[in-house]
Structure formats: C-alpha cells, structure tokens
Amino acid sequence: MQTGQDIPQQVRDIIGRFALYGDLVECKGFGNGHINTTLVSTFNQAGVRIRYTHQRINKGIFLHPDQVMENISLVTNHIRRKLEECHVPLASNRVLTVVPAKDGLPYALDSEGEYWRTYLFVDHVYTYEKLDDPSVALHLGRAIGRFQTQLSDLDGSLLHETISRFHDMRWRYDQLRDAVSRDLAGRKASCSDELSFLFANEERGMVISDLYRQGKLRNGITHNDTKLNNVLFDETTREGTCVIDLDTVMPGTILFDTGDMIRTATITGEEDERDLSRISCDVTLFRSLMEGYLAEASSFLTELERSLLAESGRTTALIMAIRFLTDYLNGDIYYKVSRPEHNLDRMRTQRKLIESMDNQWDVLEAAIR
Numbered sequence: 201m202q203t204g205q206d207i208p209q210q211v212r213d214i215i216g217r218f219a220l221y222g223d224l225v226e227c228k229g230f231g232n233g234h235i236n237t238t239l240v241s242t243f244n245q246a247g248v249r250i251r252y253t254h255q256r257i258n259k260g261i262f263l264h265p266d267q268v269m270e271n272i273s274l275v276t277n278h279i280r281r282k283l284e285e286c287h288v289p290l291a292s293n294r295v296l297t298v299v300p301a302k303d304g305l306p307y308a309l310d311s312e313g314e315y316w317r318t319y320l321f322v323d324h325v326y327t328y329e330k331l332d333d334p335s336v337a338l339h340l341g342r343a344i345g346r347f348q349t350q351l352s353d354l355d356g357s358l359l360h361e362t363i364s365r366f367h368d369m370r371w372r373y374d375q376l377r378d379a380v381s382r383d384l385a386g387r388k389a390s391c392s393d394e395l396s397f398l399f400a401n402e403e404r405g406m407v408i409s410d411l412y413r414q415g416k417l418r419n420g421i422t423h424n425d426t427k428l429n430n431v432l433f434d435e436t437t438r439e440g441t442c443v444i445d446l447d448t449v450m451p452g453t454i455l456f457d458t459g460d461m462i463r464t465a466t467i468t469g470e471e472d473e474r475d476l477s478r479i480s481c482d483v484t485l486f487r488s489l490m491e492g493y494l495a496e497a498s499s500f501l502t503e504l505e506r507s508l509l510a511e512s513g514r515t516t517a518l519i520m521a522i523r524f525l526t527d528y529l530n531g532d533i534y535y536k537v538s539r540p541e542h543n544l545d546r547m548r549t550q551r552k553l554i555e556s557m558d559n560q561w562d563v564l565e566a567a568i569r
C-alpha cells in the first residue's frame with residue numbers, strides 16, 4: 201500500500217483526471233482479475249474517508265475501450281433507473297457507479313495513452329474465489345437471475361460488441377487449431393492428452409453455439425463473464441448485491457451467463473488448482489445455485505433455454521479449457537500467469553470439472569427438473 205507522498209506521480213496524475221474531491225491519501229493494487237489492473241484509492245473529503253476503484257482497461261484485449269465504457273454507462277444507468285423506479289434503497293451498493301473524468305467522459309487517458317476508469321468502491325462486501333457454502337450459491341444464482349431480469353428490456357442493438365465472437369465455439373476451436381499448428385512456445389508435445397480431450401468434445405461443444413448462430417436461442421443482453429468473483433456479496437445480508445466486471449456486456453444468449461456461473465460456483469477447488477483430486481462438480485452447490493437462479497429466471501426462461509442449463513455449464517467449462525490451452529500454446533499472451541504451466545493447470549481443472557459433470561449428468565438434469 202502506498203500512503204500520502206509515497207504514491208507515484210503517475211498514479212496521482214491519472215487519478216487526478218477524474219472528477220473527485222478531497223485529498224488522495226492511500227492507493228493500493230486490488231483483486232484477482234486475469235485481465236485489467238485494479239487500484240483502490242482512499243480520499244479524505246473534509247474528514248470523511250471515501251474509496252474509489254480505478255481500472256486500467258486492457259487495450260490489447262478490448263480494442264475500443266471507449267465503446268466498452270459506452271456499454272457500461274448504458275447498462276449501469278439502465279439498472280440504476282430500474283432500482284430507483286422500484287424504490288430499492290442503496291442503489292449505489294447494487295450497481296456500479298461510473299465516476300466521470302473532469303472532461304465529462306466516462307474514462308481518462310494517461311500519459312502513455314492507456315485508458316482508465318473510476319467507480320465508486322462498493323464497501324462491506326465479500327468476493328469468493330471458490331464456494332463451499334450452498335447458501336452463497338443460492339445468492340449467486342439469484343444475483344445473476346436478477347441481473348438478467350434487469351436487462352431484459354434494454355435494446356441489445358444499442359450495445360457494441362466489445363470482443364467479437366467471444367463465445368463462438370467454432371472460432372475458439374479454430375484458434376486452438378491455429379495455436380497447435382504454429383506451436384509458438386514449443387509446448388504442443390507437453391499437452392497431447394489435453395488436446396485429444398478437447399477435440400473429442402468438439403461436436404457436443406457446438407450445441408449451444410450453433411443453436412444461437414441459427415437464431416434458435418433468444419438474443420438478449422448478457423454479461424458474458426459471470427464468474428463467481430465478479431459478484432459482490434453483502435457482508436450483512438449475504439445477498440449477491442452487485443454484478444461487476446461489465447467489460448464484456450454484449451448481445452448474447454442467457455446461457456452464456458448461466459454457463460459461467462455454473463462453471464465457477466460448482467467447482468470444488470480454485471480455477472488453477474494443481475491437485476486435481478480436489479476438483480469435481482459439487483451437486484449440492486449446483487442444486488442451490490439453480491434454486492436461486494430459477495427463483496428469479498423461471499418467468500422469462502424458454503423451454504429450450506431451461507433444457508440446456510446443465511449443458512451451458514459444461515459448454516462454458518469447455519470453452520474455457522480451449523481458451524486456456526490456446527493461450528498456453530501461444531506462450532501466455534492473454535491471461536495473466538504467475539508460473540509457466542499456469543494456463544495448462546487452468547485447462548486441467550476445467551477438464552476435470554467436465555468429467556465430473558459427465559459422471560453425474562443424470563443428477564444434474566434431475567436437479568433442474
């Protein structure tokens with residue numbers, strides 16, 4: 201943590217471009233995201249301490265950060281309006297609040313041309329990297345179902361596609377094939393078994409992606425990154441109050457979101473766990489997650505969507521396995537890594553999760569029914 205005069209001038213400069221009052225007294229790195237860089241600052245505003253989140257948007261991944269911020273402003277304003285219409289108290293705990301830059305834009309550029317944004321810091325919340333408590337799974341399911349309900353009447357055509365073909369399974373397999381044939385990091389031989397697994401699952405993996413492409417699944421607005429640690433849980437009520445990390449909010453099928461929620465909430469270990477004996481799909485967590493989700497979403501789910509809920513979890517674990525292995529083969533250019541086999545380890549947990557789901561498939565389907 202940097203306090204007072206220790207805060208580097210570069211950080212002071214970028215924070216100083218936002219419309220914030222008072223004196224910057226502290227700043228530190230925060231969170232476990234794979235993509236953006238997050239800082240939390242503390243300001244003294246005439247004796248009251250207040251915190252903000254500042255994020256550098258990863259320009260290598262989000263090629264148009266201004267469009268990302270346009271989407272986020274649209275979505276957060278829409279949700280805030282809904283909360284206000286329904287007189288829900290404490291809206292700023294329940295939806296991200298974008299703090300504009302001094303020129304009124306929802307982002308600011310630093311001296312190196314990097315894009316930054318600022319949010320109010322949501323305080324008195326927990327985030328989880330993995331779950332073992334079914335009641336948290338229930339709250340997560342509700343939070344994602346509520347988020348989908350809140351966005352159900354927003355016109356998807358107003359949103360930019362911030363990463364094109366993000367959930368397109370065919371394209372992900374093409375990227376994997378490309379990475380295998382280039383073998384840029386010379387790692388192909390070390391993952392032949394993992395590659396066989398992925399190619400053996402190709403046909404089944406296409407089911408949701410193809411139905412979506414053929415227009416057989418509704419096209420709505422989806423978050424596209426509804427992993428467990430992108431939901432903030434209130435310390436007191438334990439409710440999943442605020443869905444964050446909105447960079448990938450785009451048009452899509454709600455199954456992209458149920459999928460990531462199932463993938464990250466039902467796995468019994470962390471995404472990069474090396475001891476695979478700790479990884480499986482926890483049916484008790486799955487049941488509670490679905491109970492919470494369906495309590496919010498039953499009213500708008502179609503029969504087809506409902507029949508594909510378990511499949512969405514399997515599909516998202518598969519697409520993540522493909523993306524992690526592709527990045528491993530490419531020499532770790534996309535995800536932050538802290539060891540050479542980090543992406544390979546991540547792929548292996550997803551594979552183990554899929555195998556565990558397959559072993560309990562009837563139980564998962566029965567839980568939804």
Ligand code: ADP
Nearest residue numbers: 231233234235236253319320321322327429445
């Ligand atoms: P990434 O894209 O890198 O995952 P996130 O937007 O998810 O970035 O932020 C990383 C972490 O920072 C989150 O998991 C959460 O713990 C924390 N965080 C982000 N924004 C806020 C906020 N407004 N209030 C409180 N915590 C936040």
Ligand code: GN1
Nearest residue numbers: 232233234235236425430445448520
């Ligand atoms: C990334 O930003 P973060 O860590 O929440 C990734 C997601 C993956 C996830 C895997 C823009 O999410 O798609 O599901 O890692 N985000 C992007 O943990 O690629």
Ligand code: MG
Nearest residue numbers: 233429430445
């Ligand atoms: Mg995140």
